[in-house]
Amino acid sequence: MQINPSINGWIEKYLNQYAGEISSYNTDEDFFMACQKSGLIYGYVVNYHLKSEIDDEKWDTEEKIKVGFLSTLFALYKSKNRTDVNEFIETINQFYNLISKGKFSFIHKILPSENSFQKLESIINDRLQTNDNIVTKNFTHMVTNAMLYIDVLAFEFYLKNNTISIDFFKEVERKCMAIILYSLNIKNHKSEYDNLLLKMFENSLRYSKISKINKDEIITIVFEGKRSVLENLYLYEVAHMTLLSDGIIHKKEEKFLKDFGSNLNLIKNNQNTGYELVKFIGKYKDELPFFNLNHPVKQFYNNTQDNIGKLVSRNKTRLIKELSESKELVKLLRKSTQTDLSFEEKKKVKKQLLDICKTIPSLTIFLLPGGGLLLPVLIKFIPQLLPSAFNENLND
Template sequence: MNPSSAGWIEKYGSVVQKHQNAFPTFEALYATLKKSGFVYGLNSSIPDFIELEHTLSEDEKAKINLLHALFFTYRTNGGQDYSIFIEQVFKFYEILNISRAGFFDKWFTGSKTSAKLEKLMTSRIYIEDNIISKTFNSLITNSLLFIDVLLFKHFLNDRTALKEKAEEIEYLAINITYHALSAKELDRNDNKLSQLLASSLTYISCAENSFDGSYRERLLNNKDNWENRYLLDMACLTVWEDHSLDYTESEFIFGIGKDLGFDNTIISTSITDITQFFKLNFDTIPYLKEKNLAMQFYDSMGKLVKKLILRNSKRLHKELSQSAELVGLLSNSTIRDLSDEEKKKVQNQLLDIFKSIPSLAIFILPGGAILLPIFIKLIPKLLPSAFDENRIDEEDNNNIN
């Protein structure tokens, strides 16, 4: 399955048919979503039953985990039909007015609800709907996506005032995390975390809210068990990210836990879960990585171009096979420097190819030429592995409700 090309939502629907009963309760789903990091906004893994051909980027893991979490929330709420689920999710996001379409999305969105939902979810995943911004910002994915799951659960229970509920959960989550940061000695990672959380807000603005502890009364009045579990886990994430928990921080966590209505067992479990998550995933958590700007730019662009090549390998292979001269020049570029004339020829021929493949339109936008050297370096190594991960076999297609 390829979450960066069209058809991935329907592909997930065909794959999940054999795993409909994987999570009989929301509690079982929540526990798994914590292990994957989705609850914490740090996606380290995806569901085991999904087979992949490529290593996923952070945003691709977030896409899969968000859809997975929404689907099994629907299932644990009594839902059965996958096509109805798609319609329900789309309606849910329409009510919340989550419809920020990017430049490419306005061109290439299909008419099917699943195609529209793919574009909508992509806009929901990214903090910035801007390729260049994401290149210079390692904090590319929305860290508060689990709030969507809580809101969808609220929506499925026919509860009203969905936008007000969205504002309430975000308000409590950001206040708890800021309050948790004030309970510890700050370092650079704390600043990164606070920036990530603030950037991920959708329904409220940091500029319009205070973080002085005055949220506590609203916290005490919130009686939804899963919303409160999430808020507790966010507090644990905030104080534990440096792998330490002193007396003050521990006192704060247990105080918050009590305010949320939990006993010491649940609070201790929440601390244990975040401890285990960091122990297993510390080296791969994006916002904890330190890189200079140049390295960050090159790495981000390399990953982007590599993903584009892999996702369009069949088309590229077909187009390149029709230009022996271009293939020869690309091959030569791996063993010697091309002349200025040869470089210009490669650039012009590649741009002609990119015009015929919509997913590669980024290369023909202003500034897109800066990606060509990376493309030329990667293409000889990556092109032979051509496939279409989102093709749904006839048997799978017949299983979709």
């Protein structure tokens, strides 16, 4: 029976068919290592904790993450000696209902007529889509999916304590950002990628603000309160992810990781998280956007081109009308396709283009924070929609 994770009813169909195939684990360390191998921690799912193969060839990246996320939650549930599917669905819905309390938008999207399986589908859809506008969504999507693992940690806490609050998420997010900041501070060589990595993590936070982390208390934050073994392993993994952004662990960084693992009370045999990460990157580096170290900005532009192309196409008539009133802008856009513009010419293009975006509701996304990054993509599409009559105008 074919599963389509983008159609209503997929969770019930998937669990009816594969619940018995989803693995359970004897220790937290075994579970975490399986999560590493699945790729969920890195925002790129390649397997689903299944004992048998599943045909996922027709699933896109987001659909794979949906199934991987659901499978991970159920694998955790089974590892706590609970196996009933219906009880799992009720438990996970109660978990999200408890932490919503008016704070999450997804709770308002759930219709009364939806059954428990469909409610969970709505929740998972929302957890994978924290940003509504095209700028932030495409820029932070891969990181948001990596931070999705905090939900797994929170669900474990809920299963142990039968309670949860948003404070749990805030604390783990703050610890993640603190360890990222600390790891970046000890790197021998910082690159533009490191700054971009930090910015993407910051943009993907749901409940915390990086500005509220005092530099003098960074390492103290990491060790605040009680932490589960899974949380310790995850924080240790976040440190590895940060330090491996350039593909190399230097001696000073290696010493930091060793000391950090010891302070997290991770025994030596379980400090293999970095090795699993290296193996995962090595195997999937061409497909893994989070660790596409050479072209992180290129990855961002690739993710947005299709969406901007659709926006330009839908607003073609209005755009042409607005452009026809600005012959100077058209000349510069045409010129940009043949030669580089001067600094002053680029400033003119940006200013006049943003003025046009103000008049077309669908294009106001370019006025949002970060929207300026997308202007080169918009400029790329505009000459393609200009009618030949504009060539004559250029001679005026």
